[in-house]
Amino acid sequence: MNVALIGSGGREHAIAYKISESNLLTKLYILPGNPGTAKLGANVKIDIKNAHEVVSFCKDKEIDLVVIGPEQPLVDGLANVLRQNEIFVFGPDKEAAKIEAEKSFAKSIMDAARVPTAKYIEFDASKYDRAKDFLKQKKYPCVIKANGLAAGKGVVICNSAEEAEKTLRSFFIEKIFGASGEKILIEEFLSGEEASVFAITDGNDFICLPSSQDHKRIGENDTGKNTGGMGAYSPAPIVTPNIMEEIVVRIIAPTLKALKNDGKAFIGCLYAGLIFTDKGPKVIEFNCRFGDPETQAVLPLLKGDFLRLLYSAAEGKIDKNIISYNGGASVCIVAASSGYPDSYKKGFEIKGLDNLPDDIIVYHAGTSEADGKIITNGGRVLGVTSVVPENDLVRAKSKAYEALEQINFENIYYRKDIADKAIRMNQ
DSSP states (O other), X not given: OEEEEEEOSHHHHHHHHHXXXXXXXXXXXXXXXXXXXXXXXXXXXXXXXXXXXXXXXXXXXXXXXXXXXXXXXXXXXXXXXXXXXXXXXXXXXXXXHHHHHOHHHHHHHHXXXXXXXXXXXXXXXXXXXXXXXXXXXXXXXXEEEESSOOTTOOEEEESSXXXXXXXXXXXXXXOTTGGGGSEEEEXXXXXXXXXXXXXXXXXXXXXXXXXXXXXXXXXXXXXXEEOSOSEEEESOTTSOHHHHHHHIIIIIHHHHHHHHHTTOOOOEEEEEXXXXXXXXXXXXXXXXXXXXXXXXXXXXXXXXXXXHHHHHHHTTOOOTTSEEEOSOXXXXXXXXXXXXXXXXXXXXXXXXXXXXXXXXXXXXXXXXXXXXXXXXXXXEEEEEEEEESSSOHHHHHHHHHHHHTTXXXXXXXXXSOTTXXXXXXXX
8 A cells, every 4th residue: 555644743753653564555655754754654845735736646656545644734625635536535624624723613513512611702803802801801710712723822821811911912913823813712711631532533433542641831840831742641541441431422422423414524533632620521622633742652552553544544434443552651752942932943963863772762853864964953853752561651751751861952952741740640
């Protein structure tokens, strides 16, 4: 089977790594890929925004399956164009991808399906004064979200009316998120532990992968600005078998049914970002693709043929018996460039990537290659990931940080508390 994987980040490196293990695989192409994926298949420099160029490539290489990693190509409709050309795709059409691209649409789907989520109210930029008045009367903390895509940074927790008004101004007047912030949701603040669940679906049936938890804030103890993710671990101990069953019955199944009833059947990976309140699990957000860096921690814990699973979903006949949880644990720590998520320098050589233990996988995210050397080329540079055969997050964390101590580049920064919340929960 010839496979084309769309994307260039750590998530795509993790997907490529898992696909490469399949006996079904003949040739893997990564469009455009990174230095890490180059060791698993053929990187192809191509403009993934140009759907017709991608279609032409797929026809030329006789691609049997396209796996789309990032949200933007899905929101732009790449899956639509590929399917119109009779190419199997793992990833939703742009209509279903609205569940991530438009938070107001996601809320409407949850309302229709009676899926538990935070109470909310919507405002657009033309209602700036009305929104200001509303915030003056609001109880704090509250949450302000950009309605559109904002690279994981469009969510602000406001602890006072002054902070909320400043945030509102940054969205509506300063337009820090452009068109994505021209409409906002003001939500009630939900308190509790968070976790993520990936549902692999053919639009009708689905299977959930092991749970995980991301660490969004730049600083330890979840302080500072939101980022694209500073680390993750899997499985999340808060998601017990009983709670997973509740998530399946009350959240995943009704959401997929509501999407189908709305004429937007979802084929691909539905990401549920959850918070566990005193009233049970509620949805913080849905994404239309695998999460990053959760994917880097979850996929190594799967036994079975991952490629066969994705293909069966893409052809509309998901085979849920292909894969299962292997009983292990994984911790992924993001090594970032100091200054991220604001300004940072790049172009520094990364040392220490060789001779790491077999139970360590280093996923490339913001890297490039020059003169035979791997150099930094982004804010989130690497995902240093441990994989242990037993469900022991203490051991997994220890191994990940031991490996990270062998890796270095100028201005390296990483959080030192990834998985600590889970470990404390188990003590």
